[in-house]
Amino acid sequence: MIDTVFFDLDGTLSNSFEGISGGILYALEKLGISAPPRESLKSFVGPPLLDEFKRRFTMDDDTAREAVRLYREYYPQTGIYLQRPIDGAEELLKTLREWEITLCVATSKPQEYAEKIIKMFGFEKYFKDIIGATFDGSISAKRDVIALALRKIGTKSENTLMVGDRFYDVEGAHACNVRCAGVLCGFGSRVELEKCGADFIAEKLSDIADIIAKRN
Numbered sequence: 001m002i003d004t005v006f007f008d009l010d011g012t013l014s015n016s017f018e019g020i021s022g023g024i025l026y027a028l029e030k031l032g033i034s035a036p037p038r039e040s041l042k043s044f045v046g047p048p049l050l051d052e053f054k055r056r057f058t059m060d061d062d063t064a065r066e067a068v069r070l071y072r073e074y075y076p077q078t079g080i081y082l083q084r085p086i087d088g089a090e091e092l093l094k095t096l097r098e099w100e101i102t103l104c105v106a107t108s109k110p111q112e113y114a115e116k117i118i119k120m121f122g123f124e125k126y127f128k129d130i131i132g133a134t135f136d137g138s139i140s141a142k143r144d145v146i147a148l149a150l151r152k153i154g155t156k157s158e159n160t161l162m163v164g165d166r167f168y169d170v171e172g173a174h175a176c177n178v179r180c181a182g183v184l185c186g187f188g189s190r191v192e193l194e195k196c197g198a199d200f201i202a203e204k205l206s207d208i209a210d211i212i213a214k215r216n
Contacts, residue, residue, distance in 0.1 A: 002212050004155040005096060005117050006146060006178070009107035009132075010045045011186025012205070013123070016093055022043055027070035033057060045187040046166035048108055048133065048140040058182035080113060085121050086185050088206040093126040095209050099216075106149045106162065107131040110143055118216025122200030129153060150176060167196035181211055184212055 010016045021041040036056075041094030043198030044052050049071060053064040084169050094135045097105060118124050131149040138149060141171050142164075150157060163174035165186025172195065173180035181200040193201050198210045200211050 001159055002101070002161045002215055004102040004153060004160045005159060005208075005212070006104050006106040006149055006162045006173075007044075008162070008166075008169050008186075009105055009109055009117065010161055010182055011086075011188070012050050012116060012169075013086055013105070013167035014121070015086055015186075016081050016089055016117075017042065017187070018082040018171045019075065019082035019109060020081065023071040023075040023079045026074040027053075027067045028057075030070045031067060035173075042187045044051060046108065046168045048137075050137065050140070062177065076113065076116075080116060083117065088204060089184075090121075090123065092205055092208055096212070099212075101212070102151050102152050102153060102155065103127050105132070106142075106145050107132050108140060108145060108168070109133060110121075110135055142168045143175035146172050146176045146178060150178070161212065163202075167192050170196040179206055183208070198215070 007013055017162060021038050024044055025035050026039050048067045049172050050064050053059050053067045059067060105114055105118060105127055110134050114132040115130050118130055129152055131145055133145060139145060146162060157177040160178045162180040163183060164170055164180060165183050166188040170180040170182060179199040181202055182188060182198035183202045184190060184204055185205050190201060200210050202211060
């Protein structure tokens, strides 16, 4: 029985690549670092920014922190507005609420940004809570976000489904004994989701309703 669904944000409910990649390019320019092709920056959608700056550009801790600071100069002023809901997102949320399923956002994006985006889309009425990362980095990994969401919502892990588009979502969910449905509407691939052991794979976001209906 699935009575609670946690949703990732970027690539799952929101097509946010233009704004996120714009922030990365802004930070790299300010640091004097040659930027790779924009399309290659899709790896930044999902993981904590600090970790991905260090991984992609072999930055030391101080440089990576400065890159994140610069990104946050750009993102709340410009990047946050360069996104739109994933096709079918509102219809799915409405259906699940009609089924009396509890919904929560569980994202590695800072909570302040996540709350603003959900309100921009007019989706706040569907969610019991929005759980995101903290600016100080005390909560950033997906497993920590999901663990916090489980505690705040008060749901059992076996009755909860995580919905996301990257392997971070699957690994974070499984670390908390939560099943995960990977969606192909975002920035991951079927190969990625199968390799990390996604419990279900949905071609379209709307397919999540069918997955839940079959198990309930």
